[in-house]
Amino acid sequence: MKKFFAMLCAGVMALSMAACSSSGDKYIIATDTAFPPFEFTDVDGDGQFKGIDVDIVDAIAQDQGFEYEFDSIGFDAALAAVQSGQADGVIAGMSITDERKETFDFSDPYYTADVTMAVAKGSGISSYEELAGKTVAVKTGTNGADYAKSIADQYGFSIVEFKDSPTMYQDVIAGNTAACFEDYPVMAYNIKNGAGLEIPEGMTAAGSDYGFAVKKGENAELLEAFQQGLANIKANGKYQEIIDKYTK
Numbered sequence: 001m002k003k004f005f006a007m008l009c010a011g012v013m014a015l016s017m018a019a020c021s022s023s024g025d026k027y028i029i030a031t032d033t034a035f036p037p038f039e040f041t042d043v044d045g046d047g048q049f050k051g052i053d054v055d056i057v058d059a060i061a062q063d064q065g066f067e068y069e070f071d072s073i074g075f076d077a078a079l080a081a082v083q084s085g086q087a088d089g090v091i092a093g094m095s096i097t098d099e100r101k102e103t104f105d106f107s108d109p110y111y112t113a114d115v116t117m118a119v120a121k122g123s124g125i126s127s128y129e130e131l132a133g134k135t136v137a138v139k140t141g142t143n144g145a146d147y148a149k150s151i152a153d154q155y156g157f158s159i160v161e162f163k164d165s166p167t168m169y170q171d172v173i174a175g176n177t178a179a180c181f182e183d184y185p186v187m188a189y190n191i192k193n194g195a196g197l198e199i200p201e202g203m204t205a206a207g208s209d210y211g212f213a214v215k216k217g218e219n220a221e222l223l224e225a226f227q228q229g230l231a232n233i234k235a236n237g238k239y240q241e242i243i244d245k246y247t248k
């Protein structure tokens, strides 16, 4: 019995040492949990964690020769992880905004997306005016949440926050909330894949650019590698191949 424990300890030590040394030379990239086509677990396919962001980082890492690991923890958690130094960078369909530039350094834009309102299929809600007296669902820390908050008083609706997009959609589908705000390509992808929501005509608002980000003033070499790699995969066609793979 004693011998067994000794062996177990040696094993655990070896494992944890391996874990320490490998995480030391690997960048930790924080990301969202379910934000297709940018990052998602392909439960209907091969079960892998994939998407535009995931493939872009992989292609850039190969191009630039660095090791990385994804930490799929949710949007606001990913931003917080970078700020606290628990992750080296974030890619999560993250919009480049002036406010975020105060605490993050961003890469060049790699995608552009609008924000849209979405409602439960068949609900008949087609304007902001119809949200009066109702509750609207948003995802914490997002542009969509900021946008909804900016028009909430004007249209007389209140707001409830969710940590992730699937839970937010479910709340709208269940009829607890009248609408949600989400990035257009993500909402469109989910609707195409059977989410019971729809986008009323003309309900998209101001677009934003997505960028890869590191904590302001930190991890400059990772940001530089991302920039270089992004330029290279745009030039050699790999970037377009990834976009086509997930949007066609």
Ligand code: GLN
Binding pocket: 032, 035, 075, 092, 093, 094, 095, 096, 139, 141, 142, 143, 144, 183
């Ligand atoms: N583009 C939006 C933002 O940056 C939403 C990102 C997300 O939900 N992953 O706020």
